[in-house]
Amino acid sequence: MDNNIFPNQSIKPIDTKINQKGNIEISGCDLVELAKEFKTPLYVMDKKTLLKMALDYKEAFSSYPKTKMLFASKALMTGAIAQILNSVGFGFDVVSMGEIYTLLNAKINLKNTSFNGNNKSIEELEFALDNDIDHISVDNFYELKILNEIAKNKNKVQKIHLRITPGIECHTHEYIQTGQLDSKFGFDLSMIDSAIELILNEYKNLNLVGLHAHIGSQIFETKVYEDAAKIVLEEIKRIKDKFNTELSEINLGGGLGITYTKEDNPPSVFEIAKIIINSINSNCERLNLEKPMLYIEPGRSLVCSAGVSLYTIGSIKEIENIRKYIAVDGGMADNPRPSMYSAKYSAEIANGKKENKPEVVTVAGKFCESGDILIKDIELNQPNSGDILCVYDTGAYCYSMSSNYNRVLKPAMVLIDDGKAKLIIKRQTLEQLVQNDVI
Ligand code: LLP
16 A cells, blocks of 8 residues: 555555455455345445545645534435544535435434535525534525524524625536636625625624635636635635624635546545645734634545445447447446546456456446446457456446436445455435335
C-alpha cells in the first residue's frame, strides 16, 4: 500500500492486487469468493479506503481548526457507512426525511447535521426540528416562511444558513452543476438582502448564522473553490456593513472529483483544502472579518473509490466487424450513472485467466432498454459467460440512485476489512418487492 496515493486520485481501492489464484483481491478478500458467497450483482465497500479518505479530509483541513466535516449522505446512505463516518467525527448533510430516519435508526443524533434541499416538505421540516437537527440550509422564500411558522409552533428558534448560488460555472455535466445563476437551488445574490430583511424583521423564530454554497459535483478545477470562498466572504462583509450582523459560518459544499478512468485527473483533497483555507484567510484579512466556522460536505470523493460492483457475465452477442456485447446480471437499475450522465467506468475480469489476451467489448446491462450500457468499448481479458466482472468506483451515487426497474431486486452490499466481509445491506427479496402492492 502506498500512503501517498489519495483514494480520489486512483481508480482502485487502496489494497487491490492479484492473488495467487490470479483473482483480484481487495483488502485480503478474493472478489471471486465474495461473488460466490454473496451472489451477484454485489456492491462491495472497502473500509480501509473509506477511512483513508475520511482521515485525509480531516488532516487536509486540520490547519483550519474551525472546520466541520459533513458527509453528503445522498452519495451513499446506509446505517453502517453512516456509523463508520460518524465514528471518525463526520456529521451529515441530509436532504430528506428518509436520510434523517436512516441516521436515527443507526443511533446517530442530528447535532452535526445540516438539512438541505430546494423543496423540503412541512412534514420533513417538522421531523427535523422534532429530532433537534443542528441547522437547516434554507433554500428559498417559501421555505423561510413555513420554517418560521413551524419553529414558532414548536416554541423554537431554529438555526439556519441561507443556501446561495454564487454565480460560478464549473465544467462538469450540466445536470450536476449547481452554483450557476440559472439553477433551481438557492437564493441568487440579488435575493439575499430581501431574505435577510424578512429574517431580521419578521421571522423571529429563525436565527441566521451562515451562508451555504455548493458549486457542483465531479469538479477537477481548483479555482472555483477559491472563487466560491471569496464570493461568500464578500457577501458576509456586505451583510455586516448593511445589516450590522456578522454571520459566523460558511459552508462551501462538496464536489471534489474522483478518478473513474485514467483520463480523469482530479486534484487531491490536500490541494483543495489549501486553496480553500488560503482563500478564507486572505479574504478575511482583506475584508476585516472574523474567521468563520467552515463546513465542507463531500459526498462522492469520500465514498466512491472505496466501492466496486461485482457482476456475473451471462450472454454474449458478437456482431461481426461492429461490436461484441457482453451482458451482465445488473445494469442501469443498480448503476444508472452511465445512462443518465454518460458516465464512464473502469472494469476488469476478477477471475484469473491463464494468459492475457485483451479484447475490446461493450458491457451491457440486463434491463429492457437499448440505453442500458454500463461501459462502451472497454478492453477486457477474454470475457466469457460465467466470469466475474469488477466495475471500479461505484461507491457513490449507485446504490443511492438504484431502482427496481423491471422489478429486478436491489443487490446486497458487503463491507470488507482485513480479509473479512460483512453484509451491510441485504439483497432485496421477492416478498419485499411486492410488499406494498395492494391487490
Ligand atoms: N452538498 C450539496 C448541497 C450537494 O447538492 C451535493 C451534491 C453535495 C454536497 C455533494 O457533492 P459531491 O461531493 O458528491 O460531488 N447524482 C450525481 C451527483 C449529484 C450531486 C448532487 N449534489 C452523480 O451521480 O454524479
